Amino acid sequence: MAKQIIFYWDFTSPYAYIGANLIEAVARKHNRSVDWRPVSIGHLWKAIPDRTPFPKVKMDYMEHDWTRSAKLAGLPIVTTPNPFPTDAKLPRLLFYRLKEQNPTKAVAFAKAAFKQYWGEGKDIARPEHLKTVVHVAGVPEAEIARAAEDANARQAVLDATAEAIELKAFGTPTFIVDDEMFWGSDRIDHIDRWLTLAHKK
Numbered sequence: 001m002a003k004q005i006i007f008y009w010d011f012t013s014p015y016a017y018i019g020a021n022l023i024e025a026v027a028r029k030h031n032r033s034v035d036w037r038p039v040s041i042g043h044l045w046k047a048i049p050d051r052t053p054f055p056k057v058k059m060d061y062m063e064h065d066w067t068r069s070a071k072l073a074g075l076p077i078v079t080t081p082n083p084f085p086t087d088a089k090l091p092r093l094l095f096y097r098l099k100e101q102n103p104t105k106a107v108a109f110a111k112a113a114f115k116q117y118w119g120e121g122k123d124i125a126r127p128e129h130l131k132t133v134v135h136v137a138g139v140p141e142a143e144i145a146r147a148a149e150d151a152n153a154r155q156a157v158l159d160a161t162a163e164a165i166e167l168k169a170f171g172t173p174t175f176i177v178d179d180e181m182f183w184g185s186d187r188i189d190h191i192d193r194w195l196t197l198a199h200k201k
Contacts, residue, residue, distance in 0.1 A: 005023065005035070006037060006175065007034050008169055009036070009038055009174075010041040012084075014070070015066060015069070019184075020036075020111060021111065023188055026195075030196075038088075044165060044171070048170055070118070076120070089125075090127065090130065090147065094130065095109060096152070169181070170183070177194060
């Protein structure tokens with residue numbers, strides 16, 4: 001069985017959107033699989049004891065940077081979706097419900113949800129927002145309501161978030177490659193190079 005790259009992410013992160021569309025190609029190149037683990041980035045941030053608010057100049061730069069980064073990755077993106085950030089609780093639950101049934105379909109759903117939110121600027125917070133997404137991913141609409149009540153999916157979000165906190169992750173996307181942590185979509189190239197070095201040992 002191929003070794004896994006652990007991928008912690010949240011729908012509200014533009015860099016996770018970019019990373020979600022790039023990481024699998026690198027994983028395949030190195031005969032790895034990707035274990036997608038969405039987390040609650042709000043709870044992740046609250047667990048950081050010395051966090052400070054982003055200064056406006058940094059936020060202005062980041063908005064420009066994630067737009068530029070998406071363009072370089074060949075991905076459509078809106079500068080700021082409406083609303084931003086959104087409440088991604090329901091799509092996280094739906095992802096984990098689908099992952100339990102069919103991991104491939106769960107990833108297809110995640111990519112479609114990312115595209116709707118970051119690529120098109122359309123919200124994904126409520127059931128009516130997710131109808132188009134589930135159709136694209138080939139998921140029955142009834143799964144949206146079931147996910148909202150799925151205790152196992154809710155626990156999976158809590159567990160993944162707790163894991164990320166334990167690892168001292170501070171944002172998404174965060175990738176764990178063996179025992180090495182990489183943060184940010186711009187570090188996927190480093191993951192590729194790191195794994196290439198590992199093969200040479």
